[in-house]
Amino acid sequence: MNEILNRIAQCVEFGKINKASPYPPSMKDQDGADELAKRALEEGVKPDEILENALVPAMANVGNKFSRKEIYVPQMLMAAKAMNSAMMHLKPYFLSGETKRKGKFIIGTVSGDLHDIGKNLVSMMIEGGGWEVIDLGVDVSAEKFLKALDGNPDAFVGLSALLTTTMENMKKIVSAIKEKYSSSKILIGGAPVTMEYCQKIGADFYSPDPQGAVNYLKQFVS
């Protein structure tokens, strides 16, 4: 069992999606995360074992390498795609409630802002960290975040902003959420955002990269 989990982890870490994918060249013609995850389930490996012992550690390695600037956005995107191709096989088990996830995480790019590359990376890394992610997309208003929280009051919230002009909307959204759900934890990020701004607007956590968010969330899991 360990062997197949190690192989899935390798595929995710190095962005090998499936057998047909030519990337990375060193793994050409080998099975990818897609085929291996399917086979592992057929062989009776539990979905949460695949998540916890292959996807989560692989994505943590990816996140740490990205934080250390040993890899860049394209490699991270390939890793996230490989993770998604494995997740596709696991999702039916999570959705049926047969296998539990760590909690829920609502994420969106704030109103007026259409940048979503960073937000998508954060979303995928958190999903890879074992959380259920509700991705509201881009240009998300306070009302939309509140509506998502109404249905998932225990969820953590992530806000992304890439424009100095939309950072102002981030502030409004944090205030609206805190007013209605004072105990909810809000994580913020995006190129112009800083720890100082996080403190100023009353958000709970800032990270310049996705792995920081994944690590922050760990403390809330028993």
Ligand code: B12
């Ligand atoms: C790609 C891009 C675009 C694309 C967006 C495509 C897309 N689907 O996202 C397009 C062409 C659409 C675009 C449009 C515009 N853009 Co633009 N764009 C960029 C660019 C080149 C890269 C952004 C990016 O994706 N970076 C890569 C990702 C991975 O990094 P990231 O988003 O910062 O995310 C990382 C972290 O910040 C963090 N993170 C992000 N979100 C979150 C959330 C949480 C919770 C956490 C914990 C962490 C976290 O994790 C990520 C991974 O490390 C930047 C320049 C730059 N170098 O940043 C300009 C830039 C952001 N854009 C800019 C501008 C001005 C615009 C436009 C207004 C241009 C125009 N006149 O139309 C429009 C605005 C449209 C709108 N309303 O949003 C300016 C902003 C200036 C400013 N200070 O406000 C920049 C800085 C370019 C510049 N130097 O002038 N843009």
